[in-house]
Amino acid sequence: MSARHAQPHSGPSNEPDLLHLLLALWQGRITILICATLAAVLAAGYLWFDKPRWTASALITLPGDADMAGYTSLTNILTPVIASKVVNNAMDEKKPVSNGDIKEMNFSRAMAMLDAQGPGIVGFKAEAQDKEMPWPVKISVSADDAQSAARELDSVLMATDMQLRQAVKEELNYLIDTRITQLNTFISAQETVAEEKKADRLNNLKQALLVAREANVAQLSVQQVSTLNNDALFVLGSDALSAMIDNERSRPLQLSDSYYQLRQELLELKTFRQQPFQYSAFSYIVKPTVPLQPDDRRSALLIVLALLAGVITGAAITIARKGLQHALSQQTQLA
Known part of the structure; x- marks a missing residue:
């Protein structure tokens, strides 16, 4: 009977319950506060030196x-x-x-x-x-x-x-x-062509003048002259051809609209x-x-995350320290 009553208290639990965990965190509140403050200071320092x-x-x-x-x-x-x-x-x-x-x-x-x-x-x-x-x-x-x-x-x-x-x-x-x-x-090029045309026209008139003089054609012998080709220019007569030659030399070049x-x-x-x-x-x-x-830069968010990281770090240090103390206590009892 005494053994059955003693069995529930035969040894300490290896895993602390929630109450023990909260108690351990409360006891390590200074450590948690220091870690959170340090993290916030580091975050603030980063924001200070890292110019926006x-x-x-x-x-x-x-x-x-x-x-x-x-x-x-x-x-x-x-x-x-x-x-x-x-x-x-x-x-x-x-x-x-x-x-x-x-x-x-x-x-x-x-x-x-x-x-x-x-x-x-x-x-x-x-x-x-x-x-x-x-x-x-x-x-x-x-x-x-x-x-x-x-x-x-x-x-x-x-x-x-x-x-x-x-x-x-x-x-x-x-x-x-x-x-x-x-x-x-x-x-x-257009000026050269125009000059060549003028020179060719002058040569044709000179040739027609020679023919007219040889043929003794001094006066115009036809009524229609618009259709005359170069070979028939002599019919204009030597008088007209001489005047045309004199005027041809001073006549400006005949240039197209494209020129x-x-x-x-x-x-x-x-x-x-x-x-x-x-x-x-x-x-x-x-x-x-x-x-x-x-x-x-979301400065407020960075500070909050730094505080959260500090709290987590402080809690981890506190739990690790309590766990170490618990393990040392067990070894001492066994010894």
Whole structure:
């Protein structure tokens, strides 16, 4: 009977119940508090030394008509082949070039240039705001303070615009020089042909004059002269032929309408080279502005997580210490 009553108290339990666990945690509350405080201090120190980042943004889209005034006016002057090369970069493509095509092409070039610079710019992001359209695009840049972020973003966009403007200007100058060379060649060829025609006409009149004198034809001997060929010009008479030869030498060259169109295009291209070049590959919907608040680092959440980690660490230390004390107590009793 005494053995049955003593059996429930034959040895201590190896696993403390909930009451013992809570008691152990209460006894180790100082340790838990120290760990939680230390974790919070470390988190606060991290937030203090890790300065917040500031992000400035701008919203850009296709250039406007005023931004592309110099560019589009040139493509209107150039021939379709050259204008096609400006847009399509292929001399053999002669499809019509619209104002929208020119804007999209230049905006794509600006975005490609920005993307190429992106890896070297802190916090650079370029995000299209429309899933179905490649524009408008939000450009973002980060820095240690708000003013620096806005200046950096403005500098990046301005540098891109200026660099692209210079590249486009050099390309257009090359195309203009090429076209001017072509026009001069075409104009010179037409003038040469016109001079040869004039010389040939003068020789035919001289030959007709010799025939008229040999045939003693001094006066006009026919009524209809509009259908006369070179061999029959002598019928005009030596008097008329002599006057025609004298006037032929001073008569201006007979040039076609295409000649004067080429001269007009040449003059327009030369005038364009002397004018200020207006160009911008994009326009602003929202210009770079100073950000009003830093990037969200979730400081409060970090402090809470640090306190939670400190409490857990302190509890683990307390339980481990109690467990060690319990094990040492058992060894002492057994000894």
